[in-house]
Amino acid sequence: MQRFTSTKLFKIFLLVAFFIGLLYLNPVKISNPIRTIFLAGLSPFQKIAYTTSAAIEGVGEFISSIGQLKAENKKLISENERLLQERATLVDMKNENDDLRKQLGLLPRDQFKLLAANVISQDLNGMGNWIEIDKGRDSGVTEGMPVIISKSALVGRVSEVTLKNAKIILLTNPKSVINVTTTQTGAKGVARGEYGLGVTFDMVLQADVIQGGNEVVTSGIGVGMPRGLYVGTIQGVHSSADHLFQQATIVSPVQISNLQFVFVVLGNKEN
Amino acid sequence: MRKKIIYLGLIFFALLIQLSFLSVLISPDVLGDSVLMLVLAMAVLDGFALALNWAIVAGLFYDLASFAPLGQHVIIFLLLIYAVSFFSRRLSVEVKGIGILLLVLFIIAATLISKSLFSLFLMLGQQPVSFFQVFGSFKFFIFQVGCNAGLFFFWLSALKKFKKRFL
Numbered sequence: 001m002q003r004f005t006s007t008k009l010f011k012i013f014l015l016v017a018f019f020i021g022l023l024y025l026n027p028v029k030i031s032n033p034i035r036t037i038f039l040a041g042l043s044p045f046q047k048i049a050y051t052t053s054a055a056i057e058g059v060g061e062f063i064s065s066i067g068q069l070k071a072e073n074k075k076l077i078s079e080n081e082r083l084l085q086e087r088a089t090l091v092d093m094k095n096e097n098d099d100l101r102k103q104l105g106l107l108p109r110d111q112f113k114l115l116a117a118n119v120i121s122q123d124l125n126g127m128g129n130w131i132e133i134d135k136g137r138d139s140g141v142t143e144g145m146p147v148i149i150s151k152s153a154l155v156g157r158v159s160e161v162t163l164k165n166a167k168i169i170l171l172t173n174p175k176s177v178i179n180v181t182t183t184q185t186g187a188k189g190v191a192r193g194e195y196g197l198g199v200t201f202d203m204v205l206q207a208d209v210i211q212g213g214n215e216v217v218t219s220g221i222g223v224g225m226p227r228g229l230y231v232g233t234i235q236g237v238h239s240s241a242d243h244l245f246q247q248a249t250i251v252s253p254v255q256i257s258n259l260q261f262v263f264v265v266l267g268n269k270e271n
Numbered sequence: 272m273r274k275k276i277i278y279l280g281l282i283f284f285a286l287l288i289q290l291s292f293l294s295v296l297i298s299p300d301v302l303g304d305s306v307l308m309l310v311l312a313m314a315v316l317d318g319f320a321l322a323l324n325w326a327i328v329a330g331l332f333y334d335l336a337s338f339a340p341l342g343q344h345v346i347i348f349l350l351l352i353y354a355v356s357f358f359s360r361r362l363s364v365e366v367k368g369i370g371i372l373l374l375v376l377f378i379i380a381a382t383l384i385s386k387s388l389f390s391l392f393l394m395l396g397q398q399p400v401s402f403f404q405v406f407g408s409f410k411f412f413i414f415q416v417g418c419n420a421g422l423f424f425f426w427l428s429a430l431k432k433f434k435k436r437f438l
Contacts, residue, residue, distance in 0.1 A: 031340075160338055
């Protein structure tokens, strides 16, 4: 017996049992202060590493694109001509859009109180589709706040906050469920994360109309999620397995792996 | 003391590489695990007894840095170093000249253990995902093994150099 207790297998068994117990108990009150201190020490280095990595990626992309530049330049010139013509039309459409936003009750996009934050680490395919930002409780970030880019496109929402950092679960995270609606038809449903498979527009009534190309925005139902944040465009509509609802794939405009800056929506300016 | 500082520094560096450097440069589908490979290199070079302590430290740091519940990565690392110790003793005695093949076997085993346990933890964490959805396709698994092989030999040579120079 004494021999068995001194074996490697016994030691590993004991340690694994201890850590399974720790996992089960998940002592957040103890681990969160430790995590806060640990991340505060680590985040300056993470910021440097992330910026360097993003710069390297940018250089790599530039080098690989040199060959395509000439063809692209030609294409851009002709596109520029087309865009000039479109611009005239769009000015008129902008006015119409403003009226429609008012009628739909969408917030004007510049009315969010935003907090800019650097992305300092990410795990897009590991334990849960998240990114980490360098702003935390001391900057007013709280759990559940939406995180966007370019003042409109939704990236995800804050799931954990330490003093100086916060973890953002992405729309693709299976834990992410957000109430959404289509701007064209007003069909309501939820945007549900599908691990590694993107985002699904789910729970849409069969009576509602959704089509490929429809834009999906947050519906404003749910705590802390304002109406009108852009989630993506619908692609491929189909029925759910039980044929009770319609489902569709939502294509998000956000390229998470390239993100360097995001904005946390602290609230509406009016509030 | 010097060894402890160097090893702690290497663990921090591996964490930085994993979460803030490689994750931007390499597609998440094929990205390996830098910290896992550092622990594997430690187990291969230092043996079970020494690697055990560092596996716990690295696992806890990894959990803290990646917002995971405490213990998740530690369990993976502990099982990994036990597997390394178990197989390296038996295979090196029974099959001579196996060297590099054994290391490749360890890398494949480490990737398999970590991916399987990650999938299991996600399912037990009541996330609505299936095991194979998280585990991914066989093609991506092969890519991850390749990525891990690169990381492993990087850490193995780094550890050897540090040992030669400072320890």
